[in-house]
Amino acid sequence: MNETPAPPSAAEVRALLHTIALLLRHTHHLGPEAQLLLADLIDELGKSLDEAKVSSAEIARLTESASHLVQVAKAEDQEGVVEQARDRLERAAVAVESGAPTLAGLARRLTEMLSNLGI
Numbered sequence: 369m370n371e372t373p374a375p376p377s378a379a380e381v382r383a384l385l386h387t388i389a390l391l392l393r394h395t396h397h398l399g400p401e402a403q404l405l406l407a408d409l410i411d412e413l414g415k416s417l418d419e420a421k422v423s424s425a426e427i428a429r430l431t432e433s434a435s436h437l438v439q440v441a442k443a444e445d446q447e448g449v450v451e452q453a454r455d456r457l458e459r460a461a462v463a464v465e466s467g468a469p470t471l472a473g474l475a476r477r478l479t480e481m482l483s484n485l486g487i
Contacts, residue, residue: 373412373437375445375486378444381414381417381424381427381428381431382414382415382417384431384435385411385413385414385431385434385435386410386411388410388435389407389410389411389414390407391408391438392438394407395408395411398485402481402485403438405481406438406478406481406482409477409478409481410438410478411476412474413431413434413436413471413474413475413478414470416468416470417471417472418470419470419471421467421468422425422438422463422464422466422467422468422471425466426460426463426467428465428466429452429460429462429463430457430460430463430464430471430475432460433456433457433459433460433475434457434460434475434478436456436457437450437453437454437457437479437482438452438477438478439441439458440453440478450482454479454483457475457478457479458475458476459477460475463475
């Protein structure tokens with residue numbers, strides 16, 4: 369019997385985003401200011417989960433997309449992959465926008481900030 373795993377709880381998603389923020393604070397090729405701005409934005413994403421009025425599956429998809437984008441950004445030399453990750457996060461933001469506009473806006477700020485950094 370193939371059971372679909374349950375989406376992560378808000379607490380699990382917050383913990384994942386906090387871990388990503390910690391990793392960003394130690395990503396040296398971004399520069400100290402960029403590290404802090406990105407890490408703070410990821411932490412803010414985690415805090416805004418309580419306000420979200422969307423399914424936990426949609427939140428999980430948005431979080432996983434944000435996580436993937438940050439991991440790709442950390443890897444430096446991944447042309448094409450970053451654009452795909454950015455597009456994926458944008459699609460996830462659109463999916464949660466009606467129920468969680470703040471969350472969607474934060475996700476868009478993340479993609480914009482990475483783009484402004486040349487990532």
